[in-house]
Amino acid sequence: MVGTGKRERIAIRRIDNLAARQVTFSKRRRGLFKKAEELSILCDAEVGLVVFSATGKLFHFASSSMKQVIDRYDSHSKTLQRSEPQSSQLQSHMDDGTCARLKEELAETSLKLRQMRGEELQRLSVEQLQELEKTLESGLGSVLKTKSQKILDEISGLERKASITPFPNCSS
Structure with a gap:
């Protein structure tokens, strides 16, 4: 067929x-x-x-x-x-606990991120605000240092290219 x-x-x-x-x-x-x-x-x-x-x-x-x-x-x-759980019921409870712990960690991390963005700061004490300020200053310092290094690297690269590449209409 x-x-x-x-x-x-x-x-x-x-x-x-x-x-x-x-x-x-x-x-x-x-x-x-x-x-x-x-x-x-x-x-x-x-x-x-x-x-x-x-x-x-x-x-x-x-x-x-x-x-x-x-x-x-x-x-x-x-x-x-x-x-090494003894039963599937114990495993289920452990998974629920792990899930709850992970959800709590996610919520805390999300809150910290929002606070670093300047949101939800009303509930923080003066000490907590000072700690957040130190963290942000440290992070900003790292960002500025990395940015400066990249700019210097780019300048060095351009200077090397300029010293290698002959310019037209220039007599040596």
């Missing part, structure tokens, strides 16, 4: 032909990355995917940032290794 529209299943085994293997890798990698992105969007999941080709080339996808995903994985793995 011709044109039944059914796809034939292929055996899942190593493809011997190098060119066919590379084409299959490329197509399946794109499909895998698309599925990872869809999972992230549809389910609001934090997804990290790392793939190394047979030649050692790295391909990766992260719904937020790969560093955040890996840090979260490391943190979660260490928590699991330390506790």
Whole structure:
């Protein structure tokens, strides 16, 4: 029967032909990355995917940032290794506690960021305002130092270029 529209299943085994293997890798990698992105969007999941080709080339996808995903994985793995829960119920409570702790940390960090932007300062005491001022001054000092160094580096680069490049209409 011709044109039944059914796809034939292929055996899942190593493809011997190098060119066919590379084409299959490329197509399946794109499909895998698309599925990872869809999972992230549809389910609001934090997804990290790392793939190394047979030649050692790295391909990766992260719904937020790969560093955040890996840090979260490391943190979660260490928590699991330390506790070795006796039951899934204990695991569930631990996850709830971890989630609550992370939400609290996020709220605190968000508040500190808003305060560094000059927002929500009314609740701070004089001592807290002085500490915030010191933090901002220190940060500003680092920014200014880095900016100055980059400007000096650019000037040095331009001076080197100017000394190498002969100017037209100038006699030596």
